[in-house]
Amino acid sequence: MTSLPTDRSSLSSDPAIEDLDLLTIRQVLDPNGNSIAGTTTYSTFFKVIGNGAEPDKVVWIMNGAEKLGEATSNGSGAWETPLLPVTKFDCFSIVARGKYGTEPVSIPPKKFTVATKTPIIREVLGEAGPILDQGETYEKSVTLYVDAVPDEDARAFDGETELKSGLASGCGKLSIKLVDLEAKKYIIKIKSSADKESSPFTFTVKAAAPLTIDEVTDDEGNPVDDGESTIRRVITVKGGALANGNLSLIGGRPTPVAVKADDKGVWSHTFTALPDGEYKLNVEASYNDDVAGPRTFIVRKAVAATLETVTDKKGKLVDRDDVTFETELDVEGQGEENQSIEIYDDSEFLGVATVTSGHYKLPIGPLAEKGYSLVAKAKYPDGGESAPYLFTVEANHQAPKNTRVHNPDGTVITDGGNTFSRHVYVRGETRSLASVKIKINGVTDPDPEDSNVQGKWVRLVSQLEVGTTHVVSAVDADNPDAESNTWTITVVAEPQQ
Incomplete structure (x- = not known):
């Protein structure tokens, strides 16, 4: 086993480390020489001491894939970094990696947490992305990302008004979501359980134009009312939103559609070749939590044309x-x-x-x-x-025409009118020298009446019943389907003298 040089007291033996031939982290110290391995430190610098490297070789200190610093081993393989600055407040799990040969890595990793006693607001995010300090947003909810004292509660304030609290993780990470924000200026501060206060983070929530679905029309410009069905498969949806606002139109199949309002706050989208089905459209704003809809309609097959x-x-x-x-x-x-x-x-x-x-x-x-x-x-x-x-x-048999009913004195009885006479003359026209039959109330007289050369004919009809309405027409004697116009009269009783 290799002995440590007597002039490097900072590399004194760690009883837990016996094999000095393996690349090893022996100590992680704060600027005051206190070990921070397995603890939480509030110092922003630390150094790493180790041994087991090949002589005069470079050793990197790694936190995952991040390089924190490096050291060069002495002739005995011992090494020590300078004070390394903290890159972030978080949990660390560091190893030493020899930059030689097969690049050996020390085990086990040394774990510790670097934290802050005074909360720090690192970032404020909305659905549309980061919100800048002194910036503006149309979002109605935002999330605060904070570095804080590990495993302790911290409180979010707007000015002096407490909004919400949360418990920081063991790595000192805290997120607090603020919802239902009003249109106004916010001055956000985070206070620790010891009342240490972060620097303020200021942003303004602005009121957005109402998000709406105003109309749905087909490709002929006809409105498709809410809940209505249509046979058209090209459908245009229009509405209102924040000027130049980004939106998501959901429910048009197969996937949501990204839509952007113009500089006047008007947006539209045209769906083409929509399949049969029921549609339920909603539009969501990416700049806040607004949702408009649903607007429903049904696309269906058309009723086929028939000739019955x-x-x-x-x-x-x-x-x-x-x-x-x-x-x-x-x-x-x-x-x-x-x-x-x-x-x-x-x-x-x-x-x-x-x-x-x-x-x-x-x-x-x-x-x-x-x-x-x-x-x-x-x-x-x-x-x-x-x-x-x-x-x-076929035009061989033309229907009689101009059928009229006359009184005995030759006057025409008005169609639908009355007469005192039970004996009337029915006159009309047909083809030259053709024959007609008289039809009264649906009953055809079997005896035909011949027309003259001019096609005119006349028939005396007698003994009509008083108080009865008579519907009179003429049919072609050879074709009973060829029927003239009808003429209606009613025989009424003469008044008493």
């Missing part, structure tokens, strides 16, 4: 692959509410209708004599088009 019925003006259904003699028809179907449906005959555009209460109805005509293949096409995303609806219009 084709009817004539009398309400008679024209079935698929059927023949009709009517040239004025109504096309009906279903689609997305408040959206447009276009009707085509093959590629020929016939008209457009708006869906109301889930249903649309479009009059078409006059139609030419030919075959038709109608298709309903949605004018909105994902609405598609209907299956073709085929039918044929």
Whole structure:
């Protein structure tokens, strides 16, 4: 075993260290020569003494990955650092590392704590980052990071008003979170249990413009109200915030979106290709704790366009692959509410209708004599088009027209009016030399009436019942579906003399 030189009393033997051939830290001393290993010191300098190094070699003092200082060994391998300045108030676990050969490291590490008796506010942090002394913030909560006496309580004050207290760790580290801060100037001090007081840290909390979600619109500019569903997959969200404030828009899938307000405090973001689902949007400010929302809406598949019925003006259904003699028809179907449906005959555009209460109805005509293949096409995303609806219009049998009911004296009885006569004349027009049949209250007289060369015809109708309303029309004798307009009269009793 190597003996220590007699002229280095500071390197006197430590009974716990017997093998002087191993790189060893023997002592950690404060400037007064007191050992601080395993203790807490309030000194800001210390020295490290050791042995076991190769002669005349450099030894580094390491605290984790941080180099604190170095020493050079003498001819016997003993070494001693100068006084090393404290780099921070914290727990230390130091080792010696020989800067030679395989770079041996001393074991076990020497542990001690360097602390301050007077609290020091090291940093004030908000969600957006550090707040400077004498600085400004819009944050409503901040965290104070303090060096303090280990394992003792310390109190945070705004001026002389106590705000909150906390217990420092064994390494003298303390964090105190201040919440619900008002818009005003704060002068923060930390007091130890011995009433030692830190230097003040001053900052001002400023009032931010209200954080809002003002509107949600689709790609056509239509509003999407809260809780409403939409078939549009491009959605724009707009609102208000602090001018140039950084925000996070949450709930738009798949991840939060970073948004920045402009210099007028207006922010917006457009989502594209949103999948089906329910959305619940919130916007959070990074400059304070404000949150706006939620704003909810549902993106869903559109109601497909259908073409379900084709009817004539009398309400008679024209079935698929059927023949009709009517040239004025109504096309009906279903689609997305408040959206447009276009009707085509093959590629020929016939008209457009708006869906109301889930249903649309479009009059078409006059139609030419030919075959038709109608298709309903949605004018909105994902609405598609209907299956073709085929039918044929034939014009060989035209419906009678201009049916009127006359009194015996030749005067026209007003449509919907009254007459005292039980005998009336029904007159009208049809094709030249064609035949019609009279239809009263849904019952068709089997006997036809012929028209003249000009297509005019007349029929005497007798013994009409008094007190009864009669709905009169004419149908083509060869095509009972070809019916004229109706004319309504009521036979009333003559007044008593």
